[in-house]
Amino acid sequence: MGGVSGVSGVSTEPADADPRRDEVAARVLLARLGEPGDVRLGERVRREGATATVAQILRGDAAVGGLSTYQARLPADTDVVAVVAADVERLQRVDAVLVVPGTSDWPTQLDDLGDAAPLLLSVRGAAHLRMSALRAVSIVGARASTQYGDLVAGELAAGLAERGWTVVSGGAFGIDAAAHRGAIAAGGSSVAVLAGGVDVAYPRAHEALFARLLDEGLLIAESPPGSAPHRSRFLVRNRVIAALTRGTVVVEAALRSGSLSTARHARDLDRVVMGVPGPVTSTMSAGVHRELREGALLVSSVAEVIEAVAGIGVDLAPRASGPTRPRDDLDATSVRVLDAVPARRAADTAAVSRTAGVDVATTIATLGLLELAGFVTRDPDGWRLAAQGRT
Amino acid sequence: MGGVSGVSGVSTEPADADPRRDEVAARVLLARLGEPGDVRLGERVRREGATATVAQILRGDAAVGGLSTYQARLPADTDVVAVVAADVERLQRVDAVLVVPGTSDWPTQLDDLGDAAPLLLSVRGAAHLRMSALRAVSIVGARASTQYGDLVAGELAAGLAERGWTVVSGGAFGIDAAAHRGAIAAGGSSVAVLAGGVDVAYPRAHEALFARLLDEGLLIAESPPGSAPHRSRFLVRNRVIAALTRGTVVVEAALRSGSLSTARHARDLDRVVMGVPGPVTSTMSAGVHRELREGALLVSSVAEVIEAVAGIGVDLAPRASGPTRPRDDLDATSVRVLDAVPARRAADTAAVSRTAGVDVATTIATLGLLELAGFVTRDPDGWRLAAQGRT
Numbered sequence: 055m056g057g058v059s060g061v062s063g064v065s066t067e068p069a070d071a072d073p074r075r076d077e078v079a080a081r082v083l084l085a086r087l088g089e090p091g092d093v094r095l096g097e098r099v100r101r102e103g104a105t106a107t108v109a110q111i112l113r114g115d116a117a118v119g120g121l122s123t124y125q126a127r128l129p130a131d132t133d134v135v136a137v138v139a140a141d142v143e144r145l146q147r148v149d150a151v152l153v154v155p156g157t158s159d160w161p162t163q164l165d166d167l168g169d170a171a172p173l174l175l176s177v178r179g180a181a182h183l184r185m186s187a188l189r190a191v192s193i194v195g196a197r198a199s200t201q202y203g204d205l206v207a208g209e210l211a212a213g214l215a216e217r218g219w220t221v222v223s224g225g226a227f228g229i230d231a232a233a234h235r236g237a238i239a240a241g242g243s244s245v246a247v248l249a250g251g252v253d254v255a256y257p258r259a260h261e262a263l264f265a266r267l268l269d270e271g272l273l274i275a276e277s278p279p280g281s282a283p284h285r286s287r288f289l290v291r292n293r294v295i296a297a298l299t300r301g302t303v304v305v306e307a308a309l310r311s312g313s314l315s316t317a318r319h320a321r322d323l324d325r326v327v328m329g330v331p332g333p334v335t336s337t338m339s340a341g342v343h344r345e346l347r348e349g350a351l352l353v354s355s356v357a358e359v360i361e362a363v364a365g366i367g368v369d370l371a372p373r374a375s376g377p378t379r380p381r382d383d384l385d386a387t388s389v390r391v392l393d394a395v396p397a398r399r400a401a402d403t404a405a406v407s408r409t410a411g412v413d414v415a416t417t418i419a420t421l422g423l424l425e426l427a428g429f430v431t432r433d434p435d436g437w438r439l440a441a442q443g444r445t
Numbered sequence: 446m447g448g449v450s451g452v453s454g455v456s457t458e459p460a461d462a463d464p465r466r467d468e469v470a471a472r473v474l475l476a477r478l479g480e481p482g483d484v485r486l487g488e489r490v491r492r493e494g495a496t497a498t499v500a501q502i503l504r505g506d507a508a509v510g511g512l513s514t515y516q517a518r519l520p521a522d523t524d525v526v527a528v529v530a531a532d533v534e535r536l537q538r539v540d541a542v543l544v545v546p547g548t549s550d551w552p553t554q555l556d557d558l559g560d561a562a563p564l565l566l567s568v569r570g571a572a573h574l575r576m577s578a579l580r581a582v583s584i585v586g587a588r589a590s591t592q593y594g595d596l597v598a599g600e601l602a603a604g605l606a607e608r609g610w611t612v613v614s615g616g617a618f619g620i621d622a623a624a625h626r627g628a629i630a631a632g633g634s635s636v637a638v639l640a641g642g643v644d645v646a647y648p649r650a651h652e653a654l655f656a657r658l659l660d661e662g663l664l665i666a667e668s669p670p671g672s673a674p675h676r677s678r679f680l681v682r683n684r685v686i687a688a689l690t691r692g693t694v695v696v697e698a699a700l701r702s703g704s705l706s707t708a709r710h711a712r713d714l715d716r717v718v719m720g721v722p723g724p725v726t727s728t729m730s731a732g733v734h735r736e737l738r739e740g741a742l743l744v745s746s747v748a749e750v751i752e753a754v755a756g757i758g759v760d761l762a763p764r765a766s767g768p769t770r771p772r773d774d775l776d777a778t779s780v781r782v783l784d785a786v787p788a789r790r791a792a793d794t795a796a797v798s799r800t801a802g803v804d805v806a807t808t809i810a811t812l813g814l815l816e817l818a819g820f821v822t823r824d825p826d827g828w829r830l831a832a833q834g835r836t
Contacts, residue, residue, distance in 0.1 A: 088810075089810060089813075089814055091813075091814065092810070092813055092814075093813060093816070094809075094813055119809070120806060120809045120810055120813070121806075122804075122805070122806030123806040123807065123809060123810040126806060126807075202724055202726070205726070206725060206726070284776055285775060285776055286775055286776050286779050286814060286818070289775075289818045290814065290818060315818065315819070318819060330725060331722030331723065331724075331725065331730075331734060331737070331743070332722065332723070332724055332725075333593055333722075333723055333724060334597060334721055334722065334723075334745035334746070335593070335596070335597070339722075340745070343722060343743055343745045346722070346737070346743045347742070347743050347749070351738070352722070352734055352737045352738050352743070354725035354731070354734045355725070358738070384676060384677050384680075385675050385676050385677050388677050413513075414513065415511065415512075415513035415514040415516075415517055416514065416517075418510070418511040418513075418514060419479075419480060419483070419511055419514040422480075422482075422483055422484060422485060422511070423480055423482065423483075423677055423681065425484075427677065427680045427681060427706065428706070428709065
């Protein structure tokens with residue numbers, strides 16, 4: 055891959071290669087030298103470019119913050135060209151493509167992460183990342199989820215998929231897996247953001263699920279191929295899940311669940327933070343309930359999720375309403391009087407009394423009662439139906 | 446009872462009796478002529494007094510709005526003295542006392558209802574209504590509650606009772622009964638606001654429960670003795686439950702549950718409206734979830750309820766926190782570096798590196814990671830623990 059020769063362009067020789075490929079190759083190398091979300095490295099790359107940053111590290115430029123960290127991962131005698139070539143080859147073996155910022159395949163939502171944005175993404179699968187990210191919602195939650203959590207995560211994911219939304223999550227047991235399975239089952243596309251290398255199936259038990267995601271969706275990762283998913287990387291990875299989507303739904307989470315960090319990143323990024331409530335007797339819902347107490351939006355249906363993440367006024371969810379009407383709580387006379395109050399205009403007491411076929415005195419008393427109960431309102435023109443009184 | 450002779454004071458004879466007793470007797474009569482929450486009647490009584498209002502009705506004063514309604518319930522030849530005497534006697538038979546506004550036994554919270562406030566209350570039981578209402582919370586919900594709802598209602602009520610709070614609810618099956626039982630079981634006092642007469646055990650199956658409330662708490666009603674609990678009266682009764690307490694907790698409610706009207710009254714009265722979430726798959730929680738989406742406070746523990754209704758800064762509930770700490774998600778090095786960041790002051794990188802016994806380069810990289818993950822923050826003085834990093 056040209057990017058490999060491109061790296062030689064950051065050596066002392068004149069840069070003869072395509073600078074874009076140099077840039078990609080340099081990012082491949084930097085992804086290996088730094089940790090995901092390294093803001094100091096991100097800032098330097100933004101200011102000086104990846105190629106120049108690599109050159110500075112190679113020549114031991116003291117101006118590079120944390121230089122020793124990067125050098126520690128790149129012994130002096132290392133052939134950087136070979137390092138890049140090896141990674142590129144590993145990615146090619148699993149049909150992964152490299153996507154870097156500023157290209158037509160890059161999901162620009164990730165730019166909201168600023169200097170903490172991934173240097174590049176390794177992408178595998180049938181779907182188109184940038185297109186998929188246009189209407190995407192992340193569904194995250196506990197690994198040790200309950201049947202209830204798995205059920206709800208799967209149904210939300212399926213409902214989103216049916217309506218053309220992409221589901222984004224991690225690759226873990228529990229809610230992550232339930233969400234992917236729900237989206238795929240509904241014929242939608244699902245994206246798993248992995249904490250390790252895009253070629254590393256973790257957990258192993260999810261090899262089959264990941265294989266399905268390759269056919270129906272995507273596997274993406276910012277860590278170099280072969281990287282093990284350290285625990286700390288899961289927390290850092292969560293910022294990508296949050297940034298990639300318009301909103302994050304936490305389905306089940308214990309009070310200390312790592313999935314809550316996705317919600318926090320979503321909030322920091324001005325994404326919509328949603329939570330699915332559960333029994334207060336379930337420790338797996340305690341973390342979600344705390345989020346809901348602290349400002350997250352309670353969602354109990356796909357429609358409510360879509361209303362929250364869709365554009366203003368788009369896909370508004372119907373206000374939840376039951377099969378019966380409040381007037382079912384009223385006695386026969388009250389219902390007759392209530393039904394006699396016109397829907398759109400006001401009517402005086404005599405008119406309501408006539409329409410209802412109820413004597414004026416009873417009509418007056420009943421209207422007063424209906425007013426107190428919030429079914430009707432009184433204004434200078436007479437009686438009107440209050441919101442609650444309508445159908 | 447003197448109040449009886451007092452009513453003669455509203456006849457043509459000179460008022461020779463104690464005007465306070467006249468007033469009580471007049472309210473006993475008006476409670477029978479009007480429906481609970483009749484704002485027109487309440488306004489007139491406020492402006493002119495109960496005795497004068499009775500006199501106006503007796504003499505057929507056309508200035509009385511809805512006069513015919515009241516007269517319909519009081520045929521011309523009726524002996525009002527006998528009517529009052531009969532009600533007073535029925536109340537005495539069940540050891541009920543009459544409590545009217547402006548007296549030392551009146552719970553002044555009810556004055557917030559303005560002209561919709563009860564004209565008087567019939568009170569039975571061992572507790573003192575006004576004292577009980579000082580620290581009271583209402584727990585309401587569905588009649589057709591689930592085991593989950595009954596369990597939570599009972600535990601919340603017990604927890605409130607243990608902390609010296611009075612529980613207020615209706616007398617219905619389901620959540621109402623579960624709340625009363627929980628409060629009583631914890632040795633606390635519970636108040637049932639009945640929609641019918643205070644001497645009417647409705648539902649019949651709750652006779653034993655009501656008997657226990659007489660020993661441990663109170664039964665109160667605004668309707669005259671013997672009154673049947675019409676459906677419409679339940680909705681109107683709910684305003685008393687809401688007004689009597691600092692906050693209303695809805696435990697389970699279908700979308701059209703009448704218990705939601707208690708929440709609406711509580712909101713209108715600037716009381717705290719709280720809701721206990723449940724599975725989104727349960728129709729019995731759908732009404733609560735809608736309330737939570739529309740501004741009610743999610744509560745999942747007694748402490749959270751008390752924090753919401755207690756005075757500012759009083760009885761603050763501990764922020765829900767689990768047995769493990771977020772740092773449990775970090776690798777060994779990160780934990781060492783995080784532990785090396787002082788709790789109350791800032792420390793520069795070198796100091797953290799020394800304390801942690803981790804080389805500077807790794808320390809720098811790790812701190813950057815911890816910052817991204819929200820454990821530490823950086824300021825001109827160096828590194829500090831972020832909220833999430835503490836304990």
